[in-house]
Amino acid sequence: MRIGVLNNLRAGRSDSRVAHVLRVLDRHPEVYHLETQSGAAVPGALELMAKEKVELLVVNGGDGTLQRVLTEILTPKERTWLPLLAPIRGGRTNMTALDLGAKRRPERGLAGLLRASSAGRIEERIVERPVLRVSIDATTGPHFGMFLGVGMLYRAIQLTHRMFPPGRAQGVLGAGIVTGGLLARVVMGRQHEGVLVPDRIQFRCDDDAPFTKECLLVMATTLDRLFLGMRPFWGREPAPMRFTAIGGQAANLRRNAWGILRGRPGPGITHEGGATSRNLRTLEITLDCGAMLDGEMFDPTPGRVIHVSAHDHLRFVRA
Numbered sequence: 002m003r004i005g006v007l008n009n010l011r012a013g014r015s016d017s018r019v020a021h022v023l024r025v026l027d028r029h030p031e032v033y034h035l036e037t038q039s040g041a042a043v044p045g046a047l048e049l050m051a052k053e054k055v056e057l058l059v060v061n062g063g064d065g066t067l068q069r070v071l072t073e074i075l076t077p078k079e080r081t082w083l084p085l086l087a088p089i090r091g092g093r094t095n096m097t098a099l100d101l102g103a104k105r106r107p108e109r110g111l112a113g114l115l116r117a118s119s120a121g122r123i124e125e126r127i128v129e130r131p132v133l134r135v136s137i138d139a140t141t142g143p144h145f146g147m148f149l150g151v152g153m154l155y156r157a158i159q160l161t162h163r164m165f166p167p168g169r170a171q172g173v174l175g176a177g178i179v180t181g182g183l184l185a186r187v188v189m190g191r192q193h194e195g196v197l198v199p200d201r202i203q204f205r206c207d208d209d210a211p212f213t214k215e216c217l218l219v220m221a222t223t224l225d226r227l228f229l230g231m232r233p234f235w236g237r238e239p240a241p242m243r244f245t246a247i248g249g250q251a252a253n254l255r256r257n258a259w260g261i262l263r264g265r266p267g268p269g270i271t272h273e274g275g276a277t278s279r280n281l282r283t284l285e286i287t288l289d290c291g292a293m294l295d296g297e298m299f300d301p302t303p304g305r306v307i308h309v310s311a312h313d314h315l316r317f318v319r320a
Contacts, residue, residue, distance in 0.1 A: 003053065003056045003057070005033045009061060021107075025108050061111070067098075068296070071145040075134075085123070089110040126318045132315055134313055148224060149220065149293070152291070155298065201288075219246045221281075232263060232264035233261055235264045240282045242280065284308075292307060
């Protein structure tokens with residue numbers, strides 16, 4: 002199997018960690034690899050990977066790097082190159098790689114993949130997953146990713162970037178501290194201040210009638226779990242996209258905040274009580290607040306309409 006490795010050298014990990022990955026590659030000259038300094042270099046790097054007929058593309062970067070890769074390979078109407086994808090945990094946030102079961106140290110994940118390939122055992126590691134298709138701007142094509150958050154989640158990432166220096170601290174460490182602080186404010190009944198001010202958003206879930214609510218938490222994802230093991234969704238419908246919207250006035254929110262994050266809401270957390278969690282095929286959101294897709298930020302735009310679906314599937318490889 003022809004293997005290629007795309008290394009995003011500015012994904013937030015330390016230089017020493019990048020050096021560990023490059024040392025593994027030095028021992029495997031048969032592996033084609035490219036290093037990029039920015040997201041703008043990803044399309045050109047992928048064109049070269051396609052010309053090299055790479056069958057398994059290892060993505061050494063974070064969720065943002067993977068999102069850019071997904072968008073580049075899934076956007077063309079005629080897909081002439083669609084490799085297996087193996088994200089390794091080389092960025093600030095690595096929710097997709099973590100959800101797939103990737104090893105904590107990216108160089109060990111890469112080395113394990115190379116051993117599995119040599120032994121002809123890559124098939125044992127393949128996991129097929131749906132991917133979000135997000136139409137967020139009428140002037141550009143669709144974006145593809147695994148996690149969409151709006152409103153409070155957009156502002157929480159901005160807060161994390163302001164509070165912590167560039168680098169890994171802006172990833173799981175910073176996000177965990179900010180999440181803990183925001184959760185504490187909810188428990189204390191202070192969920193209408195600053196980052197936690199609810200946003201008025203209209204939703205249309207599949208073909209149901211639209212509904213509007215003042216929302217504190219809104220997300221859509223195809224992942225099974227988020228960072229820190231959180232699973233804030235509990236829908237049971239046979240559909241590929243998980244969607245959760247929690248209203249700022251949801252009944253028993255203070256008492257059930259921790260249960261919501263674990264996907265185990267209390268009996269008062271219902272759609273009628275201000276909380277919705279469903280599995281969907283399509284979602285339409287009309288909003289004025291900001292949005293983020295796997296870390297890519299979209300600033301607030303009044304009356305923006307976002308269309309989300311999960312019809313596309315890709316085969317990922319656990320690293």
